[in-house]
Amino acid sequence: MRLSKVSFRYRRREPFVIQDADARLDPGDVIELTGVNGAGKSTLLRLLAGLARPTTGTIADRPPIVGFAPDRFPAGQPFTVTAYLHHMSRVRGGARWEPWAERLNMGHLLGLPLGELSKGSAHKVGLTQALMAEPGLLILDEPFAGLDADTREELPSIATEIVGRGGIVIASDHQGGLRALPAVRHWSVVDGHLKESTTKPLLTDHPAVTSERPQATVAVTLPAAELQHFLARMRGEGYQAEETG
Ligand SMILES: Nc1ncnc2c1ncn2[C@@H]1O[C@H](COP(=O)(O)OP(=O)(O)OP(=O)(O)O)[C@@H](O)[C@H]1O
Numbered sequence: 001m002r003l004s005k006v007s008f009r010y011r012r013r014e015p016f017v018i019q020d021a022d023a024r025l026d027p028g029d030v031i032e033l034t035g036v037n038g039a040g041k042s043t044l045l046r047l048l049a050g051l052a053r054p055t056t057g058t059i060a061d062r063p064p065i066v067g068f069a070p071d072r073f074p075a076g077q078p079f080t081v082t083a084y085l086h087h088m089s090r091v092r093g094g095a096r097w098e099p100w101a102e103r104l105n106m107g108h109l110l111g112l113p114l115g116e117l118s119k120g121s122a123h124k125v126g127l128t129q130a131l132m133a134e135p136g137l138l139i140l141d142e143p144f145a146g147l148d149a150d151t152r153e154e155l156p157s158i159a160t161e162i163v164g165r166g167g168i169v170i171a172s173d174h175q176g177g178l179r180a181l182p183a184v185r186h187w188s189v190v191d192g193h194l195k196e197s198t199t200k201p202l203l204t205d206h207p208a209v210t211s212e213r214p215q216a217t218v219a220v221t222l223p224a225a226e227l228q229h230f231l232a233r234m235r236g237e238g239y240q241a242e243e244t245g
Pocket residue numbers: 010017035036037038039040041042043044
């Protein structure tokens with residue numbers, strides 16, 4: 001997936017919130033997005049999700065199935081959690097939400113009206129809705145805010161599973177909730193500009209790649225069609241893997 005010179009503003013004559021963003025996202029990428037309040041993180045995530053269109057520039061090759069969990073779940077609706085998830089399942093072609101509800105420990109929430117949910121509980125419903133269709137691109141806006149400890153611990157595993165099958169995960173996160181994952185890319189929005197930091201503090205923390213252990217580099221030859229899947233799998237297991245040409 002590629003962003004080319006993407007700029008966005010909400011209204012004509014207003015300043016651009018995002019300016020000239022260029023980026024490439026590859027299968028298996030996990031991206032942590034940071035920035036001060038109002039920097040434009042949510043706006044960028046909505047552009048990536050296809051919920052907003054760039055004012056100028058293009059976004060190409062978005063994976064066909066996108067899961068998006070917004071930071072504020074629209075809670076003022078007269079549905080129960082079950083009714084909402086049933087509805088979203090139908091929209092998603094009959095995707096199964098029940099295993100996610102179980103995994104995220106939502107049994108006690110299912111009968112509640114959406115409007116009565118706490119912030120963390122609403123986040124779980126938003127997550128279930130985003131995950132049920134097995135997205136190739138999972139976008140999470142402040143996913144750790146308000147979550148209970150069990151679910152916080154579960155999210156990195158879920159992200160690992162998605163990138164392990166060649167998906168992309170991007171999360172705005174001030175809390176470093178994905179830092180335990182290997183090979184996380186770090187993006188930030190500063191003054192409307194998307195920047196990628198080149199430091200990779202997480203990689204060296206991972207058991208598969210530590211600075212204390214001697215490192216080796218191997219060359220692997222494989223059918224070109226399998227390349228992205230192979231790279232994603234290796235990254236998912238914590239190895240530094242890149243295409244050399
Ligand atoms: N629907 C909207 N209409 C007009 N301006 C908007 C709209 N949504 C956001 N903005 C403005 O765009 C800018 C970026 O907002 P955005 O919500 O993307 O930032 P953020 O980095 O996600 O902030 P936070 O960390 O506080 O959630 C802000 O100046 C905000 O006021």
